[in-house]
Amino acid sequence: MRVLLLTLFCLTLTAQDIAVRAEKLYTVSGAMITDGVIIIQKGKITAVGKASDIQVPEGMKVLRHKVAVPGLIDGHSTVGFSGLLNQPHDQDQVERSAPMQPELRAIDAYNPKDPLVRFLSNRGITTVHTGHGPGALISGQTLIAKTFGNTIDETVMVPEAMIAATLGDSIRNTEGKAPGTRSKAMAMLRSELLATQDFMKKRRVAKSGQEPDRSLRMEALIQVLRRERPLLITAQKSIDIMGALRLAKEFNIQLVLDGASDAHLLIQEIKTSGVSVIIHPLMTYPRGEMENMNLETPSLLQKAGIPFIFQSGYEAYVPKTRVVLWEAGMAAGNGLSFDQTLYAVTLGAARLLGIQGRVGSLEVGKDGDLALFTGDPFEWTTRCTGTIINGRLVSDGEALKD
Amino acid sequence: MNKTLLSALLIGTCLGLLAQERPIAFTNAYIIPVEGTDLTKGTLLIKGGKIIALGSNVLIPAEADVKDMKGQILMPGIVDSHSHIGSGEGADGSAPIQPEIRISDSINVENTSIRRAQAGGLTTVNVMPGSGHLLSGQTVYLKLRSGHTIDELAFEKTAGGYLGGMKMANGTNSRRSAGNFPGTRAKSASLVREQFIKAQAYQAKIKAAAGDASKMPARDLGMEALVEVLEGKRTVHHHTHRHDDIVTVLRLQKEFGFKVVLHHVSEAWAVADQIKAGGNNVIGASIIVVDSPGGKLETKEVRFSNGASLEQAGVLTGFHTDDPITDSRWFLRAGALAVRYGMSRQEALKAMTLNNAKLLGLDQRVGSLVVGKDADLVVLSGDPFSVYSKVQETWIEGRRVFNRLDPSDRKFATGGIGAAIDTVNHDALLEDESEDL
Structure with a gap:
């Protein structure tokens, strides 16, 4: 039992199922996708594409952000x-x-x-x-x-x-x-x-x-x-x-x-x-x-x-x-x-x-690492609104109170 | 060449140096006057080094040099309320309190740090003596004109020298284990208190002499400067980080009544209301924006949201580079990052210009594009708070001191060979354990 619990704990720590929908999704390996969706399962990217082309599995949490780029x-x-x-x-x-x-x-x-x-x-x-x-x-x-x-x-x-x-x-x-x-x-x-x-x-x-x-x-x-x-x-x-x-x-x-x-x-x-x-x-x-x-x-x-x-x-x-x-x-x-x-x-x-x-890029099979922003990530006035590592939302980004 | 013609030429040259005679009209610009509303297609008319008209329908004199600024942005020359450009050397290690020190005695106006500041759009700068003292000497307010002497760059000459403030510090900055430097915070405050009491006594003797030279106390350069501080003629620029140190400055200010600007204020977010409650002679606060907390224990709780906190509390807020701690070339980024963390855009722009001018008591002359003020301005390729914008030109009193299109100027913006020579004392400042931040 203890082993099972530990295993479950590790899984939740390292692997989550999550989807992100972004107005601009920069895969880096390919062209920028307008209104894109990325799906991460068990910590790995399983789908990337236009929101209209991607079926988000039933019940999966979808985070919405303006801009998503690879971690x-x-x-x-x-x-x-x-x-x-x-x-x-x-x-x-x-x-x-x-x-x-x-x-x-x-x-x-x-x-x-x-x-x-x-x-x-x-x-x-x-x-x-x-x-x-x-x-x-x-x-x-x-x-x-x-x-x-x-x-x-x-x-x-x-x-x-x-x-x-x-x-x-x-x-x-x-x-x-x-x-x-x-x-x-x-x-x-x-x-x-x-x-x-x-x-x-x-x-x-x-x-x-x-x-x-x-x-x-x-x-x-x-x-x-x-x-x-x-x-x-x-x-x-x-x-x-x-x-x-x-x-x-x-x-x-x-x-x-x-x-x-x-x-x-x-x-x-x-x-x-x-x-x-x-x-x-x-x-x-x-x-x-x-x-x-x-x-x-x-x-x-x-x-x-x-x-x-x-x-x-x-x-x-x-x-x-x-x-x-x-x-x-x-x-x-x-x-x-x-x-x-x-x-x-x-x-x-x-x-x-x-x-x-x-x-390094948002491609199927790679780790689910994403950085989410309010706009152009390089702009001085843009804020990071979330960081995902191995499919886990590890941060809500920069707080206004930082 | 006959003598008359030569004289005429000489006089002409001198006049040219003294004031810009032919009016210049900047037209078609997006103008951010800082005071008043922005103009989308405005004209700024300058003459004799002053702003003589600003608006959407300005009558342009026939003799004016007209500059079409289409697609560019005009804003007031940027004011930096705390910097160390010019590789000056302030107080030495012989004592913790040295009010007789004048940074103006050691500034090298040819130092490339000044050129780089011009490239960042800075036009007025409070250059401070460096650090590691309770009181490290008199600061000097500079206009970054092109010139070869401190006289040409001083904001204003005064009877005793040049217009400026007085630099003080508390917290760990001025603590040293050796010599007669303080080892604790209470000792620091005690030494400062003692010094001001001494200055009060000196002031009383002057008053008692009632103009009778035979009754005057012996001249004491340090005391004379501190009397100026006590009389509100010389503002204290006070380095302070931690919330308790900020409050200590406020306490000493209350005891002696001097005018003070709080600098750095890493924990301003914790005591913004107390700063606001400080009264009229607590003029305001000037923030440094560094890229991460830590590195120095007193800054481990620093917040990017200090700007927002101070704005919310209604404190007059400015920014500073503390160059070389942050780089004058992208000083605008300080305001931009404050906006990123909740400060209003309008207040942040003000902080870079008019508020900083107020902190230095120079707002009658600089800080906004208003008729009658000095023709100090920055031409930008875009939004002042965008990483993609460039300072294209910097003007001071009607003269262009930086032009990005000129390769010999441009290198001071981008860097490259020769853009950062003569920074010997900058190095010393950065390596000094008790350095200025």
Whole structure:
């Protein structure tokens, strides 16, 4: 009996049957549907189309909203790691005891109950790529999670997403420890990857019983060298972006460029390299390494055919998190079309993160994740009126009293 | 070239610098005067740096330069009641109370932060000394004219310097564990109280001297500035976040009677009625809109609905950028987000312009498009509160200081190489633990 009850409870938590009828339904994978209906059963989308063509099953709850889009995807965040309070006890995005710690797993530190996770889900963000942040040469691993759930197990989609690295001024050690310079940082990364190659070789040629001792650090980097996991390199300045591209070429790594505020100066180089970009939050204050940042970078990347997505990034102070919906909106206001912007914050993000089989568009078979709005989602005065994750209405959106 | 012609040219140039002589007529515009109703096809006529006519049927002088603004929106120049553009340096770490400090001594008017503010449509800005003090010095009200010196940008020169207010703060902002800085809230209030009592005594000595120079107290720059505060000639701009800290400001205001504007007010939603009940010298509140709560404990209960709460309570409400905390280029977004969370559109537009002008006591000159006021205006491509709208032009006293069609101006709106150089002190402000928010 207890087992049965538990099973039922889990089902209600993760899977619900619900229909949404919207004046404008953006599937992203196809054209916008005027007066559209989407049906979600057992957490998955089972039908999408014009209201006149879709038969809503008898008794199914129908929510009516102005605009429905796929649940929004934050391309890179530290939410759940860099908590609301910004006190030592809720800041787990960077471990500073050593410059390179690829073995640090994100699932060991993610707090799905941090109020900022809820803050984001109230604004239509249903999936976040989050984890160890910029600020160490290799800070650790990242994960991909839904923004609703009590435990990591309930919420996580991809427990081991990428390995996060950083180049540039923010990792410079001024106390006589390495890395103290850009060249030193590059040399350290190279040496580490060479050591990993050496470790792989030793394992391969070792006779049974004589294998090298396990190394969590090497095991994490082996995945990078085998192109099983991307290396996410946060690099803002041209020299650091070029360093990242060079490293990726040398080791045949699947690189994802993060931040890249000088990307608008290196369009050709980035295009040739074939890498994707998770562009910095556009509303970051232009200063320091980011003094050249340009609101029109997304539209330049788009024109060049370089895959890119948006992010909320890491914030050390106020605001403690940005909102990827609003960051994307700034691109829509600066040359990127509405459709291109919506794509980048939904299906484009899903593809770049490798989760397009489950989320990113409103297609039959995908997770029932939706964001509902009073109008154009990117408009400053539009409010989110509901968020659905796995078919469950997890939020009524932004409250007027927020 | 003969001397007379040269002189004539020189005089002509000087006059040109001083005032815009040829009238300019902006026609065919959707005009939001902020005071009065919107005009769908209005004409705004300006001359000599002032607004001389506004309406649907304005007689345009033959010599006027006519600008057809079809499809564009005209609104008053935006006023920012709290900013740190110009990379100024205020009080240092030597003491928690430094009223003698003048931010005007350290502003670099060539700093690109000022160009970016122009690109955001800002025309009048209260530049404050930065932070981490109970009282960090005298602020300066700037007009963001094109110029090379603080004299050219000052809103108005006064006998003692430039028009401005006095920056104060409470809560955790001014607490430090070292030196003679306060370690608790009660100590903070006590130090401020002590200082104002001292200023009252200084004021009494001046009064007793009755103009007799031999009886005057020794000059004290800090005391002189605080006497201006006590006499209501210099408004206190008070950083305060938590509900109890807001109420503490109201208490000190009552004790000493100074004019005060409450800044940031993260928990205004909790004490909006108390702010309203503060009386005439509690001029109003200026809100910062940040994208999420937290990051700093005092802002963990901040609400986007502060604008709506203050409007409902009838408090004179403005907004500020606190640049670099938020970016001057999209300052209009602050008002837009307040509308998103329940503030009326009309009041939010007012807050960005006329209300901010009132908070600075400059509403006789700026804040609305009214005949007689300064010809400070913003040309927008669309709805001021839309993410898709662009500031096309910014005008101050009849001169265009930003034109998006000019690539050398445009970069200050979009960013790119050279758009954000010279921000050294901005960096310091952002990295300082006791920074200004």
